Each structure stands twice: as C-alpha cells, then as structure tokens.
Amino acid sequence: MKLSTIPEEFTEAIPIIQAIEQAGYAAYFVGGSVRDAILGNKKIHDVDIATSAYPAEVKAIFRRTIDTGIQHGTVTVMEKDNAYEVTTFRTESTYQDFRRPDHVTFVRSLDEDLKRRDFTINALALRHDGTIIDLFDGLTDLKHGLIRAVGIPEERFHEDALRMMRAVRFQSQLNFELEPLTEAAIAKEHGLLAKIAVERIHEEFVKLLLGQNRAAGLKTFVETDLYQKCPGFRSAGANLLRIADLPDQRLVREKSVWLLIAYELGLDTTATRHLLRQWKSSNELVNNVGNNVTLLAKFLADHITNWDLYAAGLDNLLSVNEVATLLGAGQTSATLMTAYSSLAIHDKHELAVNGANLIQQAGVKPGPLLGDILAKLEQQVVENQLANDKASLLAAAKELLN
Template structure:
C-alpha cells in the first residue's frame, strides 16, 4: 500500500529520511503518526526509526540533542522543529514491567517493529508513502481491531502500561479489542500495580476524554483493571452504570466529578481519591467545587438565596462543569441546565474581586486587619449576591458604618 499524498507533517520531515538514506542507512516514519495518517486523523508527533546508530545519526546532522541516547533516541532539529530519530533496537527482559533491563541496537526493521505494542502501531512508512506492514496491521486497521503484536502476554509483561494504552486506543479509535489480547489483559490486570500511578493517570484521563470513553471504560471494568487502581476496587457495579451514559466529557475536573458523584464520595473521600491518583491541586480544587455545587443543586429544599450563593461560591468554570456533568448523568434536564446557567449569569456579582469595596476600604472605615476583615468582606459579598445590597461602594460603606 502507498499513500499518494503525504500530510504536511511528513513532507516537512522528508529531508531527514533523505539524509539518512543518502548516508547508506534505512529510515522510516513509524508509530502513531503513520496509523493516524491511514485513519485520516490529525497527526501529532512524527517519529523516525533508522538503522543508523546514535553516533552515526549525530555525524549526519549538525543540530542534535541527546534526548534518550542510551535507548537509541537522538532529537534532530530541522528548521526549529524537533524530530525524534530512534535506532532500530531489541529489548531484553523487563524486571519492573515497564523498562527493559537492556537495549540492543540492530540494523533490522522487523526486529524493531516486533517489539511494539499493537499491530496498528507496528507500521512503517518510507519517505515516498509506501507502507511497510510486517504484522498485518493494515488488516487490523481496516477491520477496526486492536491486537497485540505477537504474544500478548509477553507484550504486557514487557510493559504493563500497554494494557491501559489498549483501552485508551479503544476509546479514541472506537476499535474492538481482539479476544486473545483482551484475555491477556484480564489475566494480567494486577500488573498495573507495578506501574507508577502518574503514568496510569495520564492514560486514564485520555480514555475518559475520548469520544468513545464508554467503550474503553467498559473494557477497563470487564478486564478488572479497575480493581488494580486506587479507589475503584469493589466498585465495578457502580462504575458499570457510567458505560450507559450518552455524552462527552471535556476536562479532567468533569472526569473526577463524574466519579465522585457516581461513588457518592464526600469532600474528604474525593480529595483522598484524587491525591491517590496524583492529581494536580488545581484539579482537586475544581473537582471539589463541582461535587459541592452538584450536591447543593440537588438539594430539594434549597431556597433562592442559598442557590445564588452556591452558584457564586463555585465560580464560573465549576458552574459550567457541574451543569455539564449533571446533564450527562441525567440528574437535570436541559431546561434546568439553562435555568441554572441563567441564574448564575444574572448574579450581580460573579467574582470576589468584583465587589465594589476591598480590604483597604474597610480598614479606612474602622475595620481592623485580621479575621474580622475577611468575615466582613464575605458578609458583604453574600448581601450583594442574594440581592440584599447593591454592589455600590457608598451603599456598602454605609452598611459597614451602621
């Protein structure tokens, strides 16, 4: 097979392949960029594999960076664009289920491709668009099948994170998971406990933000990978309910908010879960705002003032995220979503900084620095938000004096 028209990303990198070939070496585009080009998906990083050893690559190109030279990777700079050029290699045993104990450079493309994770990622492309397919990756690509290269048990023992990549690709590409590959994941799901949670976290969020996240999550649960990650053990029944939802998530706070509401977590448990997943502090704060606002909005006896204050306290981003998640979970209707949004949009105050007075104004009018200053500002914000006072400096200072 041959691509008659190469994407601009490949065209820009063609001179690198040409220089390697002119020096007597083999060179190919490899990995996800080739797969995505065949699927007519957006192309991101363009990776190059070559029979040239790292020292030989460095001799050919003037501007290089030793990105991962011990593993055969040299970054070549061309017109201020960085391209990773990696030597064909084989790998030894993997004692930590993530990194090989030893990497051996080879001159064989086949030896290099057979160590890759899935057949659709084991495709190579020449500079002219000709596809090199040694493991029936084109067939699997055409059939929408995700299959491990060679023995799936061996692939997952080499790198257990590949199990997470499998469900992530399933969610992103809407592919089926080949039976033996799926069975191997189910039998080796505990290997995930050998992997740093930061790496699992990255794959999991990509899965949940993909267009077919429900499919990927279903496999994640079915293969029991959910039993091997923080906070999800014993929750399969609750988690399974999410796979029936229709709709998409757009950011990480929505992802964790969805799980916090589904598992009915309180503030302490929510923070504990996200810390166990090594989430950023900003994500933890945003998720807690979402969880709290969702709880407030679903309180049946909440009055108008409490509703306005809850929306103000959450802030614009959390309001948007909360309404999106509650709509996805069918806990509010489209009409209710629009109504809550309108109430927020019509608040006389949507930011603490928008209050017409500040701490300096209060100190000028007799309020001493300290806790009372903060409490006074908060009382004024509340009075403005719920409509008891106008957001007018004179009116607010008059209230303080009284």
C-alpha cells in the same frame, strides 16, 4: 498501500528523513501518528522517526540535537521551530520491572524494531513518499477496527504491563474492538498492572473515560479485572459498569471524569479527595473535584444560587454541568453561561471598595473584622442584596461595624 495525501505534520519533517537517507541510512515515520494519518480523522500530534543510524551517527548529521533518551537510542532533532524524536532501530532484553527493558540493543533492521511494538495498528512505518510498511497486517486490523497485540500478547504485556491499559484506552478512543486473544491475555495477565506507577495508569484511565466509546473501554476494563489493580476500585466493578450504561455523551474535562467516578462510588468531599490522592492527582485537581462534589448535589437538586455560581467559577460550572447532563439534570451551556455572566461581579477584586477604603472612610480597624466585613459585602453584592457602588458599600460597611 500508499497515502494519497501526506499530512502537513509529516511534510514538515521530510527534510529530517531526507538528511538521514542522504547520509546513507534508512529512516521512517513510525508509531501512532502513522496510524492516525491513515485513519484521517484524528489530529496528528507527535511525529516520531525511526532510523538505522545509531545515536552518534544521527548527531553527526544534524547541527541542533538534544540527548533526550540517548541510552535508549533517542535523539531530539531541532528543525526550525519544531522538535522531532529520532530513535535508532532496536531490540530489547527482558523486562524485570514489566515496564522498561533491562537493556536495549541497537540494530540496523526495521523488521526487528517493529517486532517490539505493542499493537499491529501501531507497528506501521511510513516512507517520506507516502508508502506504508506493514509487517503485521496492521492495515487489515485498522480496516476492521481491531486492536491486536503484535506477536504473542502475553509477551507484549510482560514487556510493558501498561500496554493492557493502552489497549482499553484505544478501544474507547478509536471505537475499536479488542481481538479475542489479546483480550484473553489481558484477563490472564491483569495482575501485572500492579507493577506500574499509578501516575501512568491515571493518564490512560482518564483518556479512556474521555474517549468516544467509554462504555466499551470501561466494560473491558472491568471484565478483564484490570480495575482490581487500581486504587480504590477493588469493589467498584458494578459502579464502573453503571457509568458504562450512561448516555454516550462525551466528557471533555479530566475533572468531569473524576467527579462522575466520585458520584457513582457515592463518595463525599473527604472521600473524593482521598481517592484522588491515591491516584497521585495534582493538588488543583483534588481541590476542584472535592469542591465540585457538593456543587453537583446542588445541580441534581436544582438548587443553584448566585453564590454557588460565583464561588465555583465558569470552568468548574461547565465541568459539573457535563456530569449533571449525563445524569439527566444538566442545563444547556448557553443557559449556564448567561446565568454566570449576569452576576454583578466575578471576582472579589471587582468589588467597588477594598480594605483601604473601609479603613479610611468607614472607620474599620485593620484585623479579622475587616476581612469579615469585606467577605459579607462581597456575598451581598453577588446575591444582589447590595449594589456594587462605593457609596452603598461604605454605608453597608458602617452598618455592619455598628
């Protein structure tokens, strides 16, 4: 097969390929970017290059390089304002930690390199003229929408247990089916997932939930028992399947994913924060989702006040509305944004008075009372109980002081 049109992301990197070939080595585009170029319906992100040149040979060809993963054969080549990872063909040893090889051996053979890839649809190579190299029938699997491990599935998952999560993530993202032997191997080897860092599982799980067919990915995630090796999910199989049964509206925010999980697991704010910390989430995500649990309950009860809109902020409101809509109680984005835009202020710094004004013109002394009065004025303005003008706020501050 030959691509009739080579995406711009590849054409920009063709000088890298040509320079390596002119030096007497082979070089190809490889990995998920090749898959996405063939599918033609996904934006291409990282363009990776594989070569028969060893790292030192790659560095000798180019003026600007960075040793990003030199021990594993990867050199980053800088071309104008772009950075391209160029990795030497390699074979890998045993994987005692089920994630990284004990050591790698550089080789000159593309065939040997592609044998170590995870799935056939990712084991494709692309020449700079658009010719596809397909050693494992990946093009047929792409045509039929199949995710199939390269070679023996159990061996691929023993090499890198995260590949099991990648399989169900691709099932959701690409809307593909899992090849039966690959799925059976995941069910057999699911316990290996416990060997993988939670942060890496977190990334794959969120991508699964944000995919176009999260129902299929979630069902496999549960049916193969992968969920059993994830924090806080041991007894959550039925809850996760309920999410799979929801309408197929796509989620677009990570915090929406975790808010939906918290809702279906029946978690309050404290329990939600605990779960997210188990998943090694950022403090920002922990706090946002924890606060949004309460806000979602108000959405579902159709009891949203101006203060709720103000305190949440627009992005959190849109996130909560995503989940509420899935649950049958959301608003249109236009309605929500209109309500938010109509607030008198959107930040406390928009208040027409500040602490200095209250001290100098309202007789409020510095201290906790000053903060309390400012907070009260802020709330009254948001709730349309006071106009946001200096005279009204100073008069109200004097009344509160008295």
